Every structure is written in C-alpha cells, then in structure tokens.
Amino acid sequence: MWDDAAKWLNKFGEAVLTVIDTNGYPASVRVSTSGYDRASGELAVSLPAEIDGANGPASLLCHSHDEKLWSLQMITINGTVQQRDGAWIFRTESFTPPSKLAVLDFIRNARRSAQKYLDKRGLPRPQVNWAEVKEVQRRAKAARTAKT
Amino acid sequence: MSTSAALDIIDRYFTCEFTTLSRAGSPVTWPVSPRLQADGRFLLTTSIGMPQKAFNIRRNPKVSLLFSEPTGSGVAQPAAVLIQGDAIAEDRIVTDVSSDPDLAALMETVSKRQPAGAFWSTWLGKRLMWPYYVRLLIYVTPRRALSWPTRDFTRPPEELDVTEVHRVG
Numbered sequence: 001m002w003d004d005a006a007k008w009l010n011k012f013g014e015a016v017l018t019v020i021d022t023n024g025y026p027a028s029v030r031v032s033t034s035g036y037d038r039a040s041g042e043l044a045v046s047l048p049a050e051i052d053g054a055n056g057p058a059s060l061l062c063h064s065h066d067e068k069l070w071s072l073q074m075i076t077i078n079g080t081v082q083q084r085d086g087a088w089i090f091r092t093e094s095f096t097p098p099s100k101l102a103v104l105d106f107i108r109n110a111r112r113s114a115q116k117y118l119d120k121r122g123l124p125r126p127q128v129n130w131a132e133v134k135e136v137q138r139r140a141k142a143a144r145t146a147k148t
Numbered sequence: 149m150s151t152s153a154a155l156d157i158i159d160r161y162f163t164c165e166f167t168t169l170s171r172a173g174s175p176v177t178w179p180v181s182p183r184l185q186a187d188g189r190f191l192l193t194t195s196i197g198m199p200q201k202a203f204n205i206r207r208n209p210k211v212s213l214l215f216s217e218p219t220g221s222g223v224a225q226p227a228a229v230l231i232q233g234d235a236i237a238e239d240r241i242v243t244d245v246s247s248d249p250d251l252a253a254l255m256e257t258v259s260k261r262q263p264a265g266a267f268w269s270t271w272l273g274k275r276l277m278w279p280y281y282v283r284l285l286i287y288v289t290p291r292r293a294l295s296w297p298t299r300d301f302t303r304p305p306e307e308l309d310v311t312e313v314h315r316v317g
Contacts, residue, residue: 016165016214016216018165018167018177018212019175020169020173020175021232025210025211025212025233025291025292026167026169026175026177026210026211026212027212027230027232028165028167028212028214028216028230029214030214030216030228030299031301046301046302048301048302048303048304048305050294050304050305050307051294056173057172057173057174057175058174058175059174059176061165061177061178061179063165063179063217064217064219065162065163065219065220066219066220067219067220068220068262068263068264069162069163069181069220069258069261069262070262072179074179076177107276107277109197110195110197110279110280111197111278113196113197113198113199113279114195114197114278114279114282117196117197118196123241125278125282126241126243126282127243128281128282129243130269130274132244132245132246132252133245133255133269133281134269135246136245136246136252136255136256136259137259137269139256139259140256140257140259141259143256143260144260144263
C-alpha cells in the first residue's frame with residue numbers, strides 16, 4: 001500500500017522525523033528509514049526521552065542538496081507517532097511522490113500564490129531592487145574566487 | 149558539546165530543517181537557510197510565493213530548526229543542533245536585500261554557497277519566477293537548544309545554554 005513511500009525512503013536512507021513535544025513545540029531528529037514496512041506504512045523510530053514527544057501528528061522529511069547547494073530533492077510523508085510498549089512507531093497517513101515536472105509545478109504554484117498574496121491585500125506587484133541583488137551576487141562571487 | 153562548537157555547526161551547515169505547525173496542528177517541515185544574528189534571533193526569509201510558513205507562524209508561533217545536514221559545510225566531525233523557539237512573520241514585504249544588514253549578509257551567504265541561484269535574477273529567471281526576491285522576513289527567538297555532538301540521534305542530546313546562542317563577531 002505504501003510502495004512509493006518505501007521506494008523514496010529507501011533512496012534517502014535517513015529522514016528527519018518531526019514530532020510535537022508535550023509543550024506544543026515541534027522537535028526533529030534524524031532516523032534511519034531501513035525498517036519501513038511498505039504494507040503497514042509503519043517505521044519504528046528512536047526518539048530520545050529528552051525530546052519529550054507526545055503521541056500525535058508527525059512527519060518524515062527527506063531532502064538533499066549537493067556541495068553547491070543545488071540538485072535539491074525533497075519528499076514529505078505525513079502521519080502520526082505513537083508510543084507502544086516503550087517504543088515509538090511512525091505510522092504513514094499520506095504521501096504524494098514528487099512529480100516529474102516538480103520544478104515547473106513549483107514555479108507555477110509560487111507565481112499563483114504570490115499574486116494571490118498581493119491581491120488579497122490590494123497591493124501592486126512590488127519592484128525589486130535588482131541593483132542590490134547584483135551587488136550581493138558580486139560580493140559572493142568575489143568571496144568564492146578569493147577562497148579558491 | 150560546547151556552545152561555540154554548536155554555533156560553528158549553525159553557521160556552516162547550508163540548510164536546516166525548519167518546522168511550523170499547520171492549522172490542524174501537524175508539523176510542516178522545509179529545508180531553509182537561516183542566519184543567526186548577534187541578538188540571538190534567527191533570521192529566515194520566504195518568498196510571498198511560498199507564504200505557508202508565515203501563515204502558520206501567524207496562527208501558532210512555535211517552531212523548530214534542526215541543523216543536521218552537513219553536505220558542503222566542510223565540517224570534519226558532523227554534529228547536530230536542535231533549536232525550539234517562538235517565531236514572528238512580518239507583514240512587511242521586502243524587495244531590497246540591502247534594507248537590513250542581516251538580510252544582506254544572509255543573501256550573500258546563500259549566494260556564495262549556491263552559485264546557480266543567480267539564475268533567478270537573469271532575464272529568464274525574473275520572468276519565470278518574479279516572486280523569488282519578493283520576500284517576507286521571519287525571526288525566531290530560541291527557547292531551548294539541544295545538541296548531538298556526533299550526530300548520533302540514538303544517544304541522549306546535550307542541553308545548551310540558550311542565552312549563549314547568538315552570533316559572535
């Protein structure tokens with residue numbers, strides 16, 4: 001039932017598990033994804049007692065980037081965590097595999113959301129100070145060059 | 149783990165996993181690039197094209213940042229640091245990266261680490277993704293800090309003095 005989720009988790013090897021603690025704050029740790037059960041969508045996870053996690057909503061995030069902060073990849077699995085017999089179990093509730101057109105979807109959704117954000121507030125599209133963007137990039141490039 | 153070692157991790161890791169809480173109370177986590185300021189707050193930004201982080205924070209300020217991804221950082225002995233805190237998401241829309249020194253420093257760091265990101269300010273990049281540089285600022289005030297000196301999350305974390313978590317120098 002959770003074959004796609006299992007495939008993606010296996011690809012990353014580890015995931016960021018986020019739970020809610022007893023004070024209502026989110027808290028994250030890295031967990032191994034190797035024990036994920038594709039039939040039940042369950043994963044036994046290690047959650048240190050100091051996190052003080054609560055039974056309830058949770059998520060698994062896998063993401064990666066290369067040495068130049070590019071080739072970005074990420075997936076998210078939503079679910080719950082529950083303590084059973086002293087052990088923590090993550091249980092999958094939903095997973096949508098990334099689309100092959102993820103970049104185009106990202107751009108399309110971002111443009112739509114941005115316009116909606118402005119429209120709702122009655123704001124015109126603001127002008128970006130491109131000269132300053134270029135200046136920041138120039139300084140960054142100079143720092144990279146000086147480092148090598 | 150010393151606070152200075154934790155600060156080194158925070159400074160050198162390219163991203164952290166930033167979590168806000170949805171309307172339903174579920175955690176929503178994104179990789180982001182933050183900057184720790186001298187006043188102890190973390191600065192993050194999000195495009196108005198991806199405003200969900202800001203919406204979540206305006207409903208519920210409780211957030212966390214996990215620094216656990218060492219790729220590209222050059223850190224020889226990877227560790228991990230978890231920050232839990234309270235966030236505010238400004239209403240102000242920022243389109244001038246030089247309008248705040250910390251914002252300028254953050255953008256310069258990201259630009260240094262991500263050379264291909266310059267695409268978003270090219271002729272094509274501006275047309276495809278005009279909201280990229282139209283941004284909201286998010287500030288996180290840490291309330292608790294934990295560290296894993298060897299990045300072994302099966303080990304108990306060490307508590308850090310949160311008042312010592314601030315940019316030095």
